[in-house]
Amino acid sequence: MAATSAYPPPPPYYRLYKDFIQNPKSAPEPPPPIEGTYVCFGGSYTTDDVLPSLEEQGVRQLYPKGPNVDFKKELRSLNRELQLHILELADILVERPSQYARRVEDISLIFKNLHHLLNSLRPHQARATLIHILELQIQRRKQAVEDIKRIGRK
Amino acid sequence: MDIISQLQEQVNAVAAAAFNTFGTLQRDAPAVRLSPNYPEPPAGPTPNPNPNPNVNPTEDAANVTEQSKVMSAALVKAAKQLDALVAALPISEGGEEAQLKRIAELQAENDAVGQELQRQLEAAENELKLVQELFSQATDNCLNLKKPD
Numbered sequence: 001m002a003a004t005s006a007y008p009p010p011p012p013y014y015r016l017y018k019d020f021i022q023n024p025k026s027a028p029e030p031p032p033p034i035e036g037t038y039v040c041f042g043g044s045y046t047t048d049d050v051l052p053s054l055e056e057q058g059v060r061q062l063y064p065k066g067p068n069v070d071f072k073k074e075l076r077s078l079n080r081e082l083q084l085h086i087l088e089l090a091d092i093l094v095e096r097p098s099q100y101a102r103r104v105e106d107i108s109l110i111f112k113n114l115h116h117l118l119n120s121l122r123p124h125q126a127r128a129t130l131i132h133i134l135e136l137q138i139q140r141r142k143q144a145v146e147d148i149k150r151i152g153r154k
Numbered sequence: 155m156d157i158i159s160q161l162q163e164q165v166n167a168v169a170a171a172a173f174n175t176f177g178t179l180q181r182d183a184p185a186v187r188l189s190p191n192y193p194e195p196p197a198g199p200t201p202n203p204n205p206n207p208n209v210n211p212t213e214d215a216a217n218v219t220e221q222s223k224v225m226s227a228a229l230v231k232a233a234k235q236l237d238a239l240v241a242a243l244p245i246s247e248g249g250e251e252a253q254l255k256r257i258a259e260l261q262a263e264n265d266a267v268g269q270e271l272q273r274q275l276e277a278a279e280n281e282l283k284l285v286q287e288l289f290s291q292a293t294d295n296c297l298n299l300k301k302p303d
Contacts, residue, residue, distance in 0.1 A: 068249040075161075075240045083233055086172050093176075107172070114165050121158050124245070127253040134260035141267045148274045152281065 051119050062113045082110045164236045171229040182218050
């Protein structure tokens with residue numbers, strides 16, 4: 001028979017709610033929602049869901065920073081860089097095979113930049129979806145107004 | 155699937171094509187002769203007892219070149235598809251502020267149309283109530299005119 005340790009007891013706060021039925025105000029309020037960062041099972045999480053920039057992840061950013069990034073241009077140039085680097089890796093493997101590590105690192109850097117660019121397109125997509133939904137809603141409402149007018153006139 | 159997910163899938167496909175190509179080449183490439191002093195590299199990884207042992211080295215080399223041509227063609231095709239998908243991105247110039255401005259405009263228009271709709275709805279409901287009232291009066295009159303026998 002394996003010796004199992006018992007589960008820890010539940011927190012003792014239940015005693016505070018003894019008179020809840022008679023007087024709901026005698027018991028403490030529930031804790032307010034957490035803001036900022038919190039620790040859960042040893043891992044720290046944040047309530048602010050934002051895409052961390054590349055520098056925060058320790059990755060060099062290859063495309064120019066700034067308020068408005070031209071996504072199409074940067075994606076295309078990163079694609080061409082990627083092809084060049086793959087060719088370079090093939091060449092290096094033929095000429096000097098021991099120096100593959102630097103090239104492989106460059107290729108993975110390009111991929112990380114590519115994915116980060118695509119991820120930062122998502123807020124733009126969300127706003128565009130919202131615009132589309134609002135336009136559809138306006139169209140439906142206008143149609144409903146027209147229908148009411150038409151039926152009322154008949 | 156939306157365009158951004160397709161782009162992400164295509165980037166991963168390019169990566170997969172690249173590492174599959176290099177991995178296959180590394181695994182299947184025949185041994186290379188480093189110096190004329192060393193003997194000829196052995197034919198294949200294990201000497202297998204099959205009827206024609208001479209077919210293996212040339213066949214392997216032909217296979218490898220054939221495979222590498224096919225794989226590199228696939229890699230280039232994946233990269234071209236990525237380019238095509240990037241060109242298909244429906245991104246309009248203006249960025250975040252233009253989008254936010256458009257959202258505010260649309261919200262204002264939505265509110266205006268919503269109020270108009272509400273007004274029309276109320277007018278129609280009043281009319282309906284009126285018609286229902288008149289109809290019930292008419293039916294009452296009809297019922298009252300009919301003398302019970």
